[in-house]
Amino acid sequence: MLAIFVLGVLGLVVQxxxxxxxxxxxxxxxxxxxxxxxxxxxxxxxxxxxAAALGISAGMFSNALLGQHALxxxxxxxxxxxxxxxxxxxxxxxxxxxxxxxTIFDAAGILGLTGLFFxxxxxxxxxxxxxxxxxxxxxxxxxxLGVPVRGIVERFTQRDARRGRDVRLDTKRPML
Amino acid sequence: xxxxxxxxxxxxxxxxxxxxxxxxxxxxxxxxSEGGSDHSWLSGVLIEIxxxxxxxxxxxxxxxxxxxxxxxxxxxxxxxxxxxxxxxAALEEENLQFREALVASGNLERIVQMRENFExxxxxxxxxxxxxxxxxxxxxLDRGRSHEVLSGMPVVSDHGVVGxxxxxSPHASRAMMLLDRQSAVDAIVQRxxxxxxxxxxxxxxxxxxxxxRGDDVQPNDVVITSGVxxxxxxxxxxxxxxxxxxxEARLLHTGSVQPSVDFGRLEQVFIMLQRxxxxxxxxxxxxxxxxxxxxxxxxxxxx
Numbered sequence: 001m002l003a004i005f006v007l008g009v010l011g012l013v014v015q016x017x018x019x020x021x022x023x024x025x026x027x028x029x030x031x032x033x034x035x036x037x038x039x040x041x042x043x044x045x046x047x048x049x050x051a052a053a054l055g056i057s058a059g060m061f062s063n064a065l066l067g068q069h070a071l072x073x074x075x076x077x078x079x080x081x082x083x084x085x086x087x088x089x090x091x092x093x094x095x096x097x098x099x100x101x102x103t104i105f106d107a108a109g110i111l112g113l114t115g116l117f118f119x120x121x122x123x124x125x126x127x128x129x130x131x132x133x134x135x136x137x138x139x140x141x142x143x144x145l146g147v148p149v150r151g152i153v154e155r156f157t158q159r160d161a162r163r164g165r166d167v168r169l170d171t172k173r174p175m176l
Numbered sequence: 177x178x179x180x181x182x183x184x185x186x187x188x189x190x191x192x193x194x195x196x197x198x199x200x201x202x203x204x205x206x207x208x209s210e211g212g213s214d215h216s217w218l219s220g221v222l223i224e225i226x227x228x229x230x231x232x233x234x235x236x237x238x239x240x241x242x243x244x245x246x247x248x249x250x251x252x253x254x255x256x257x258x259x260x261x262x263x264x265a266a267l268e269e270e271n272l273q274f275r276e277a278l279v280a281s282g283n284l285e286r287i288v289q290m291r292e293n294f295e296x297x298x299x300x301x302x303x304x305x306x307x308x309x310x311x312x313x314x315x316x317l318d319r320g321r322s323h324e325v326l327s328g329m330p331v332v333s334d335h336g337v338v339g340x341x342x343x344x345s346p347h348a349s350r351a352m353m354l355l356d357r358q359s360a361v362d363a364i365v366q367r368x369x370x371x372x373x374x375x376x377x378x379x380x381x382x383x384x385x386x387x388x389r390g391d392d393v394q395p396n397d398v399v400i401t402s403g404v405x406x407x408x409x410x411x412x413x414x415x416x417x418x419x420x421x422x423x424e425a426r427l428l429h430t431g432s433v434q435p436s437v438d439f440g441r442l443e444q445v446f447i448m449l450q451r452x453x454x455x456x457x458x459x460x461x462x463x464x465x466x467x468x469x470x471x472x473x474x475x476x477x478x479x
Contacts, residue, residue, distance in 0.1 A: 067200030
């Protein structure tokens with residue numbers, strides 16, 4: 001899980017740097033997509049903890065309230081678990097459509113919480129258009145991220161399982 | 177019993193995390209409005225790691241940009257050089273006349289003294305990263321505490337006010353831009369001296385809120401910092417009024433302000449290495465910065 005966490009933080013760093021160079025609407029939201037794809041691959045408890053940890057980290061890279069992104073990520077975790085049971089989001093097309101939808105859900109959540117704490121700020125038509133473009137970019141990028149992230153999760157999960165087996169073999173306790 | 181606990185472990189964890197994050201938000205908001213500090217050393221560690229990586233990611237783009245400027249744009253350089261030489265000559269002449277007049281009136285020495293009093297050292301800094309969420313407006317700078325940067329110091333560009341340093345680490349810092357909806361600056365209209373508050377909307381425009389009915393605020397008026405509030409020095413350019421919404425029944429009137437700084441194309445900024453008295457008070461007794469005992473992200477003036 002640590003490897004995925006580091007990957008998630010690295011995703012935030014890269015996203016922040018890319019935003020400095022390209023317009024925001026064309027930059028994939030790696031801080032959102034990596035947790036989404038990882039939640040699909042990880043066991044539920046680890047996925048939930050990872051969502052919260054990456055949410056807190058995202059708050060550090062932003063001027064948002066501490067915990068704001070974490071709260072949204074935790075809610076998104078629940079949405080992902082429920083929808084994955086129905087739609088098998090690991091496949092490319094459902095994942096792309098889901099990434100599009102979750103981007104809008106994420107923006108609505110962030111704006112709602114910001115409005116709650118700082119007073120409402122209207123969203124202009126241009127911002128809405130930018131959000132839709134960004135959701136489209138996220139939808140296109142999500143399936144590409146799915147393969148490497150799942151690969152990392154499986155690799156580390158297998159290594160951990162093997163390590164557990166080795167430990168059992170090495171101990172020469174009498175079996176009851 | 178153990179089976180039951182195992183079954184409800186996930187819902188319990190879910191509820192606990194929801195509760196913790198909600199408490200974190202409420203505490204952060206309260207800290208902000210009370211002018212206290214927040215964020216831990218963790219934020220500093222993340223910024224410290226992020227800044228150099230982001231600098232490296234920017235390198236190829238900067239290289240291409242510089243190549244363009246150095247080689248391809250040379251075509252226009254000669255013409256521009258000639259124009260500038262002419263202007264320099266004219267300004268030197270004008271400057272000479274002013275100096276003559278000042279010496280004649282005996283004021284030069286006094287003005288030199290005043291200038292020394294008012295001059296604030298400016299530290300150039302590269303913008304290496306942007307806020308990862310477009311709904312918030314902050315930038316990551318490649319200068320930190322080791323360059324004497326402290327939270328609460330104003331950040332400006334050659335066009336005007338950019339924002340305020342809100343978090344520092346040894347070699348990097350984060351600044352909240354004026355556009356952020358948590359940002360508020362006491363301001364005046366340069367022409368009529370009408371006073372109000374410029375607030376960020378989280379979008380590309382700012383909002384000028386002025387109280388006194390009948391104040392003379394019109395489109396194309398330039399808005400500058402008033403110096404009141406002790407956050408920004410007086411006279412820094414903020415932007416230009418583009419529209420004014422006045423309703424007779426309302427006490428507060430608002431105007432839209434187009435910022436003078438192009439926040440979308442910020443590459444280099446200047447950190448004013450002197451913070452206002454209010455900021456000094458806010459951070460008094462707190463180890464400024466993240467690597468120490470806490471990062472006062474709260475340089476945000478309360479709206």
